[in-house]
Amino acid sequence: MTVSVSSPAERRRNKIRARILSAAERVFAREGAEGLSIRRLAENIDYSPAAIYKYFNSKDELVDELKETFFELILENVNRIADTSTPFAERARDCVATYVQIAADKPHHYAAAFTGESVTQAPVDGEPGFAQSKKGQAFMVLSGMIAEGVEIGAFRPDVDPALAAKSIWASMHGLAMMIVHIPTFPAFKIEQETMSRDDFIQFHADQMIRGLEVHHG
Amino acid sequence: MTVSVSSPAERRRNKIRARILSAAERVFAREGAEGLSIRRLAENIDYSPAAIYKYFNSKDELVDELKETFFELILENVNRIADTSTPFAERARDCVATYVQIAADKPHHYAAAFTGESVTQAPVDGEPGFAQSKKGQAFMVLSGMIAEGVEIGAFRPDVDPALAAKSIWASMHGLAMMIVHIPTFPAFKIEQETMSRDDFIQFHADQMIRGLEVHHG
DNA sequence: ATATTTTGGTGAACACTGTTTACTTTCTGA
């Protein structure tokens, strides 16, 4: 084993890999996976199309890496909020809100992160480490927060945190997907008089959390 | 104008159109839009690829028709349930459950119905009749049911039906998408001990509705 | 310093895709 953790050749290679990813990121953010063609990408970075295959085994692997770093971004933000000491209810809402907002900011990333997940295709034995994936980690943070809510006494004592987390995650996901696919959501363009997107996100988060709260009528 | 509402030529044409759609439906259900190629489709029905363009202007238009009839299926079922006289709470849950279940049955249809909706692309002026589309009608049914819930007194009097409907629709949509993209949802394959899918759908529906109910503590 | 192997890069091809064009055949309406 060499003593230097990264040889010059290795660093040079990583640099080019990063340049490819960076160029890919730019066009992917605007046009999604369909719009990102190997040939166009190669032209952008002034290489031959085949060269890219020296750095990535396939286009799918390349965009997988884009998706993973995207969820890393979500995870970082959500985690940062989850660790603050603001009141529990606010904190929970803020987590949901930033999750959805980041999704709305990079719609192609978010949609692809789930869509590409192989519709209907059987999981490849145990799923390649959902718990390890950034997506899985983001879910764990959410799940942990809900457990905290139960401990604190903010939520009904009979809620199963793992179960409730899945339900809330689904609801969050739904709102994110709606915004991603219907750019004007929650408006339908017919109606002019509607709540702003940010307000609606808050409203939705409240609605979700209300389902877990103890009924203090 | 001819006296016969459909000439023999016209009927023949519709028959072939239907055969194309039927063949397309079969492969689309299994492999989605990507797997459905004009050439394969043409081979299935024993025509030349170009022939299909005498019946449809583009592949997109063809699959749009598949998606629309799919949402027609959802609309019919949800409508049928909404019109029964079973207790309100059950009825509401059943609507959600069947919506999600039909989505789970034809994952490619459901995913495509939203995914193809043009991510991030500006709506083509007023959206081509969302209220007229089967999707829009399905939303109206939901919205109506919630309004009914408010009148009945089952829901808090301060809920805006249109707003709540959007929130619930988003939550429904999220669960449907989760199931579509993660075939084992709500399990993550790591954990063996989990609630069954149907039970989870019920749980999720309860959770959503609880957010609207009056707090009878 | 020389020989050898690995790496980075390429042009050309393969097997696909949706779509269009020019052309022929078939059917239909007057």
Place this chain on the structure above:
DNA sequence: TCAGAAAGTAAACAGTGTTCACCAAAATAT
């Protein structure tokens, strides 16, 4: 019967992801 429309087709265009044989340069080993 005959003009014109409709139905159907082969071939090509312009893309796509990917692979293969090949070459040069750099890293490694002798």
